[in-house]
Amino acid sequence: MLLLLALLQSPVFAAGLVKQSIDTTDAMLTLSNFDRGFYVPQVLHIKPSGGKPIEKPYGKLLHLRAEISEFSSRAWLGIDTAGGKKDTTWGKSQDLTEDALNVLQQTFDNIRKNGGHVIVRICYDPWYNGRSNVAPEHKWVLRHVEQLAPVLSKNTDVIVALEMGMHGAYGEMHSDTSITYDRVAEAANLMLRSTPPELKILTRTGNYSAKVLGFDNWGVDFHIDGEKFAEVAKAKGDTMYRVGMFNDGYLGTQYDYGTWGADCKTSICREEGVAWLEKYGINTPYGGEALTTASGYQVINTPEFLAYEGFRTHTSYLNIQWNNNLIDSWKKTPFKQNDFDYDPSRVDSLSGFKFIDDHLGYRFVLRESWLSDSVMSDGMLRAKIRVQNVGFGNLTRKMKASLHVSGMANFGLLDTLGILSYDIPLSDSIDFMKVHSRKIEIKGADTVMTFDGNNEISVEAKVGCHSDWSGVHMNVGLKVCSETNPKDCIRFANKDCYDDNGFIFVDGESCLDKDKLHVGSFVMGDCERTSIRQARFSGGSVSRTRNAPIVQRLRNSAVVRDGELFYNLNGSRRSSKK
Secondary structure: OHHHHHHHHHHHHHOEEEOOOOOOOOOOOOOOOOOOEEEEEEEEEEEEOOOOOOOOOOOEEEEEEEEEEEHOOEEEHHHEEEHHHOOEOOOOOOOOHHHHHHHHHHHHHHHOOOOOEEEEEEEHHEEEEOOOOOOHHHHHHHHHHHHHHHHHHHHHOOOOEOOOOOOOOOOOOOOOOOOOHHHHHHHHHHHHHHHOOOEEEEEOOOHHHHHHHHOOOOOHHOOOOHHHHHHHHHHHHHHHHHHEEEEEOOOOOOOOOOOOOOOOOOOOOOOHHHHHHHHHOOOOOOEEEEOOOOOOOOOOOOOHHHHHHHHOOOEEEEEEEHHHHHHHHHHHHHHHOOOOOOOOOOOOOOEEHHHHHHOOOOOEEEEEEEEEEOOOOOOOOEEEEEEEEEOOOOOOOOEEEEEEEEEEEEEOOOOOEEEEHHHHHHOOOHHHHHHHOOOEEEOOOEEEEEEOOOOEEEEEEEEOHHHOOOEEEEEEEEEOOOOOOOOEEOOOOOOOOOOOOOOOOOOOOOOOOOOEEEEEEEEEEEOOOOOOOEEOOOOOOOOOOOOEEEEEEEEEEEEEOOOEEOOOOOOOEEEEOO
């Protein structure tokens, strides 16, 4: 009903604009947005001498398990049993060395070069083998936090989140007698103060996160509609939206293997925790490891359960390797629900894994686009677009939106082809972190979707009016990219996209590595002569830009050649130059 209402309102929503004839369906492809999705784990052993950085990350979304066991006198690194001896080698509690920090920085640099992103966890468990009581004295944990913070702060462009795993086996805040809520909170708050707000910090359970935020009696006070919660939230401000949790017992029982409490008077139970994540984790990563069901417990590790609760917790990442038995079962299990374009009745072999894989984090689909019919002397392009976020979660980092304008036309007696192509940054008010996914409410025994993820965006951009191009159809693409790395851009789920020269593809497979979404076109109107942006021409006295497309005469027609690819002059792809 909500979707129908949005469609009926479109003429009002886009008054004075022209509806664009474009494909607005979800191509149902697994997108290369590597700040969300299934991750691959990889261990980094850091030594006082530095050691070897990760040179070849195992995946584009990496779970970096960096361990600093050699900097803890309580971490035993190995036992020498040669000749009947039992000599134990221990770490040494000391400052992190410059060489050690450089290895961590080099690893981040290599992840960046690989075009990837990383979820970071740092602990004292040697090689992540599950050893207990390995953390050094608390003063050393705090000292190491101080030393790690500058390196983490420098790399927020590739860090999805920091799993605050300084304590316990696997860095999961268990199996360590030195762990206390106060110590975890002190270390986490030191990290919060020492790093920029872009770095999201996650603890292992809701109880730990509650303590970090300032709650002491969380079984009583950790209710988002309560007075105490409102008091703490007001005092913490934006920090409330920066602290989250990771869940390495996800869906294994109705308590997620102790992640949520069974006694709601002394601990945070599932519904209270989910309600907290739903409101305050709206732009904070959430995920971990999904597990098989423990004997005797309620089965909730199904794609259908995730299709409900995943939207409330904004689930954005999971381990592709663990639990492998559960993931294999998802791959063999058909998805049974109808979720917008993901409709089992019209899609053959739609597996539960495919649904989960495609919906972790955000998934943006252009559903409607209205543009100015023409751009006149004021150079202003006006547009209204409707983007639906069908993913479980939302964008968790700030990115910059821009328009890509491109056109082709023939000039002069020789019909020389000219290409005009340029980007127009959009206002910071167009923030895709606010393109939210659906909202769900529980009303008695019923679950009601109160918002279906459709977000309306108004655009007003000065694209310029160029009289030399009067009457030419100009294509418009939408880009959403990192402000620090222009190659790090969001891929939309639609079929229509651009390549770098403005040629339109209407094939979803071709759009997997394209960063410009086709949103429509306008006609360059009559205007006073202005300084034209540099166009690329294929002949005459203008030198050809390196790797730019050129025009070739073939028999009685002309084609555009771009490397080994050939196009008609209207931009459509040719199967060959013949």
